[in-house]
Amino acid sequence: MGFPEVAARIDQLENELVAFLVRICSVPALGPENQGSGEMDKYRIVKDAVLALAADMVEEVHAPDPRVPDGVRPNLLAVFAGNDSSRTLWILTHIDVVPPGEGALWDDDPFSPHLENGFLYGRGVEDNGQALAASIFAVKAVKETCGLARNVGLALVSDEESGSRYGLDYVLGKRLDLFRPDDLILVPDAGNENGDCIEIAEKHLLQVRCTVRGDQAHASRPDKARNSLRAAAHFIVELDKALAGRFTEENPFFNPPVSTFEPTRKDANVPNVNTIPGEDVFFFDCRVLPEVDLSNVLKEMQRVAREIAARFRVETRVDVHMSFEAPDATPPDSPVVVALAQAVQEVYGVQARPHGIGGQTVAAFFRKRGLRAAVWEKILQTAHAPNERIRVEDLIGNTKVFARMMI
Ligand SMILES: [Zn+2]
Numbered sequence: 556m557g558f559p560e561v562a563a564r565i566d567q568l569e570n571e572l573v574a575f576l577v578r579i580c581s582v583p584a585l586g587p588e589n590q591g592s593g594e595m596d597k598y599r600i601v602k603d604a605v606l607a608l609a610a611d612m613v614e615e616v617h618a619p620d621p622r623v624p625d626g627v628r629p630n631l632l633a634v635f636a637g638n639d640s641s642r643t644l645w646i647l648t649h650i651d652v653v654p655p656g657e658g659a660l661w662d663d664d665p666f667s668p669h670l671e672n673g674f675l676y677g678r679g680v681e682d683n684g685q686a687l688a689a690s691i692f693a694v695k696a697v698k699e700t701c702g703l704a705r706n707v708g709l710a711l712v713s714d715e716e717s718g719s720r721y722g723l724d725y726v727l728g729k730r731l732d733l734f735r736p737d738d739l740i741l742v743p744d745a746g747n748e749n750g751d752c753i754e755i756a757e758k759h760l761l762q763v764r765c766t767v768r769g770d771q772a773h774a775s776r777p778d779k780a781r782n783s784l785r786a787a788a789h790f791i792v793e794l795d796k797a798l799a800g801r802f803t804e805e806n807p808f809f810n811p812p813v814s815t816f817e818p819t820r821k822d823a824n825v826p827n828v829n830t831i832p833g834e835d836v837f838f839f840d841c842r843v844l845p846e847v848d849l850s851n852v853l854k855e856m857q858r859v860a861r862e863i864a865a866r867f868r869v870e871t872r873v874d875v876h877m878s879f880e881a882p883d884a885t886p887p888d889s890p891v892v893v894a895l896a897q898a899v900q901e902v903y904g905v906q907a908r909p910h911g912i913g914g915q916t917v918a919a920f921f922r923k924r925g926l927r928a929a930v931w932e933k934i935l936q937t938a939h940a941p942n943e944r945i946r947v948e949d950l951i952g953n954t955k956v957f958a959r960m961m962i
Contacts, residue, residue: 556701564696576688580668580677584651588717593623594650611636618721628713628721637703644739645708648687649715652679660941674944682938685945686743693957704962723920739891742918743932750933756884756911759843762876769869771833780831786867787835809911814843842913845881882922889927898959
């Protein structure tokens with residue numbers, strides 16, 4: 556028996572798979588930050604489904620959280636033994652969802668998922684229900700046919716939508732030993748409609764607050780003032796020129812392939828038109844290629860700040876508002892990326908390629924600890940939107956991709 560039998564079994568399981576996804580997405584799993592009571596009710600259904608598959612190792616790593624009725628945020632790790640136990644293929648998905656948002660924007664009740672023309676609608680069906688259900692049913696289909704070729708681990712976690720402190724970050728803090736450097740780690744929590752994008756890297760994030768101080772005065776007496784807005788305007792233009800001119804590295808994994816430096820927020824200064832403002836504050840949001848040293852970006856901004864201070868006789872400051880160093884990227888030739896690309900090719904007939912993105916995903920928690928994780932799924936990209944939906948065809952196809960990686 557081989558993959559055709561597994562794929563045929565997954566086709567047979569379609570109704571059961573859709574019914575399971577409907578069932579779990581009928582239970583709102585909102586964290587306390589979103590005025591919810593946590594993931595426990597939904598977790599119990601998910602856990603029963605995993606236990607029904609007779610896992611060889613099951614461990615609950617619940618994170619204490621007094622804000623929810625059960626006092627914990629549930630996390631489940633289950634390992635199914637395969638012929639080759641030297642490596643484990645981990646699939647990590649999350650149980651929690653975001654609130655529906657404005658109710659009027661939904662055509663139907665977000666927590667009564669329903670099928671229509673091959674699409675399933677409901678909050679959480681895409682983020683992250685589709686992948687969660689697919690990972691469980693892939694194990695089921697493979698176990699019922701040819702058996703697992705390698706160890707498979709399912710990690711089902713809470714709190715992804717509010718920072719993972721009670722989810723993956725907590726789990727890795729407690730049981731990092733369960734994840735080995737040679738393991739293949741797949742996080743199906745982002746992707747595109749073609750399924751051709753494998754996310755392996757992130758940019759650094761640097762947000763800075765720039766402050767200019769001069770003197771406030773009547774607008775008719777600029778001779779008595781140092782105008783902070785004029786200096787700030789030049790400051791922004793000089794930062795724009797200096798940063799784009801100096802950090803010109805290109806990396807084709809990213810889109811856009813360069814570091815980006817965007818002036819974003821500008822705080823209000825004086826409320827009236829006839830006063831020269833004495834203080835101006837603005838922000839830059841920088842997404843910097845991982846090969847660039849963030850401290851050099853900051854030094855360049857400070858150099859420009861000194862130049863502006865001298866030219867306009869004002870005081871200038873550059874402060875870090877927020878900064879995240881990108882963890883080391885998952886190498887494009889690492890086993891998880893190679894196995895994933897092969898499975899995607901076989902199931903969907905498309906060539907999936909490694910990419911980097913500008914913002915952080917939950918995979919960063921693995922990468923920060925030296926574990927190589929890849930992010931992939933084939934989805935409609937409706938997460939967090941009203942009328943969130945999936946294509947049942949993708950649900951079945953993605954289940955086959957996961958199953959292909961297990962045999
Ligand atoms: Zn998600």
